[in-house]
Amino acid sequence: MATETLTTERILEATEEVLRRHGPAKANVVDVARALGVSHGSVYRHFGTKAQLREAVTKRWLDRTTNELQLLMTDGSLTAPAMLRQWLATLFAAKRRKAGDDPQLFATYQVLISENSRVVELHVGELIMQLDHIIQDGIAKGQFSLPHPDPALTARAVFDATNRFHDPAYAGEWQKAGIDEEFRALTDLVLRGLNS
Template sequence: MASTTEALNAERILEATEEVLRRHGPAKATVVDVARALGVSHGSVYRHFRTKVALREAVTKRWLDRTTQTLEQIAGTRDETPPVALRHWLGALFTAKRRKAGDDPELFATYTVLLGEASSVVQEHIDELVGQLNQIVFRGVQEGDFTAVDGDSAATARAIFDATNRFHDPCYAHEWEQPGIEAEFSTVVSLVLRGLRR
């Protein structure tokens, strides 16, 4: 149990919530369980997160943001050419998703349930990822490496995201450890890059 002398803040609550979800799963985890893990009253948790739904959305967003932050660095770099950056970004997304599914399967399963509940959080995450892809595509068009579909880099970025869906959508997680998946991923990325060439 956490010391009650430590300042209670949103980050501590989210960390505790993640542990409670790992232990109990999304169906059984309650705000009372989170409060108990922190050594505080459930009212103290509600002062930071007004509802159970708000708490679950916040913990889902925190989980998704871990991936987004890593990818933002790749999308924003000027150290790589756009084709190299795109391959790097797609590879990092696939690696991050596989790691989440493989390293902590209980929590991954829990978040898969939460993703279904937190549609606005998921949509914001997807929009952010597509925005990062758009950064890479737009720069590629400016530098003469890529051509965008109908001159629209945002629509092209969305098409790339959709075309690589098998390698980042949690519903395909059961396929991510199958033999040959890396080769299949590499083939799809090479095809995408070939299609983008000016």
């Protein structure tokens, strides 16, 4: 049996590895417990059901992107337009990295995301709140003018307009020739819309 203290983080790390090896259809709590050297009851003490464990590992995966973007937003040296451009580029790069670096795990997470739509909705909500913050900051500094009087609605529109560069449904396009130029063209268009 394991000598290290069993923590939520260790369970989530082991679950990710089990999912990578077995895929979402075959991975189960017994496999996770075996990888940790504990009984499956020990895992269930942290996560009451397999569904809760899968939801937590999905949230952890999505939070990596949210946290990376939140860290970027602490850079007070950027203007709002520069921050928005960098935020969109960071989101695109993070999603592309996830799809390209570990395609097997990415495919597994696509299954988990479809099972955990509430977690995805919360993730998208957090991203839109970050965009809203950038846009409101730009308005306050006179760097943005809104095409619509509601900054939150504008933030949602920006998120939806750039969907091709962060929605996993488009992952197959993210490595094609010319995608970076297409991303820059769309980002330029969005920024022009906020500056008019």
